[in-house]
Amino acid sequence: MEADKLMGAEATVSKASYLGREAAVKSRPPKSYRLPELDRRIRTARTRSEARIMREAREAGVRTPCIYDIDLKECSITMEYVEGITAREAIDRNPEDAEKLAAEIGRTAAKLHSAGICHGDLTTSNMIVRPDGTLCLIDFSMGRTKAALEDIGIDARLMERAFGSAHAGLEKALDTLMASYLSSMPDGDAVRKKLEEIRNRGRYT
Ligand SMILES: Nc1ncnc2c1ncn2[C@@H]1O[C@H](COP(=O)(O)OP(=O)(O)OP(=O)(O)O)[C@@H](O)[C@H]1O
Ligand SMILES: [Mg+2]
Known part of the structure; x- marks a missing residue:
């Protein structure tokens, strides 16, 4: 079939x-x-x-x-079978709608992380935008549950880097994504600190 x-x-x-x-x-x-x-x-x-x-x-x-x-x-x-196109395609086709989608991506990642689940590959290619505009996450093959703050920080950092490189030039959408993510996390301050620590780690190694 x-x-x-x-x-x-x-x-x-x-x-x-x-x-x-x-x-x-x-x-x-x-x-x-x-x-x-x-x-x-x-x-x-x-x-x-x-x-x-x-x-x-x-x-x-x-x-x-x-x-x-x-x-x-x-x-x-x-x-x-989820109808729609990947978030990556959606953004490429309509960059003017990127911020709205970025905000939704941030909220979705926060919902996942606040349940202690890491996706492992939070790229816009692993998200499908349905015709009604809702976002569906796919490809959990690199994921994990019972995630600690460190795992969550790494997952968030990967999402940030992946969006930055897949959608270069859309810095405002990236800011919106991260702001939406952090403000939707119940423990936003701790995650913000962890994220900053991980960004700095990358800078010196
Ligand atoms: N449930 C689904 N409905 C519609 N399309 C899907 C679905 N699952 C996957 N796809 C399509 O297939 C593509 C590949 O799927 P997926 O990301 O799960 O696999 P992968 O990246 O090849 O897997 P892996 O990272 O586990 O090796 C997706 O980008 C999407 O276009
Ligand atoms: Mg995939």
Whole structure:
């Protein structure tokens, strides 16, 4: 039932149908450069962890695709197909709307982080803007739960750097993103300090 392939590095994502609904199937094919036994363990662990974190994020009120099925043998997750375009494309197409979207990205990241969840790859390519304008987070393969302040600070710093390099020239939107993020974090001051410390670390190493 596979159709057009969407993209993928470690994983491949294809559009399919599941019980009559449009679905996205994310699978992790075997990697021949890894020992087979180790490869299987890595793929299974990543599939399981991605699905678990996605579920936890959803429970914390962050929009993520609904999971329909997990196949630990094939190492694949079948999930709701989210209509829309990535936030990266949305910003490239309409830079004048970047600030509004940036504010929403900041609020979404704060909601995730305040539930102790790190995404691991908070780039605008891992966010889908639905036709109604709502933001959906995807690709939790590098995520973690029970995150400490340090993990959260690193996740926020990655988001800041990724936005800065993917959307060079949109400094005002980046400021809006970070301001929205910090003001939506319950412990905004502690995160602000941690973020500053991490930025400085990068400066001297
Ligand atoms: N549920 C979904 N609905 C619609 N499109 C999706 C969905 N999940 C993924 N995609 C599309 O597939 C692309 C790749 O998905 P994803 O970011 O999860 O994989 P990846 O970056 O290749 O994975 P990984 O970082 O785990 O190796 C996304 O940028 C998006 O365009
Ligand atoms: Mg991705």
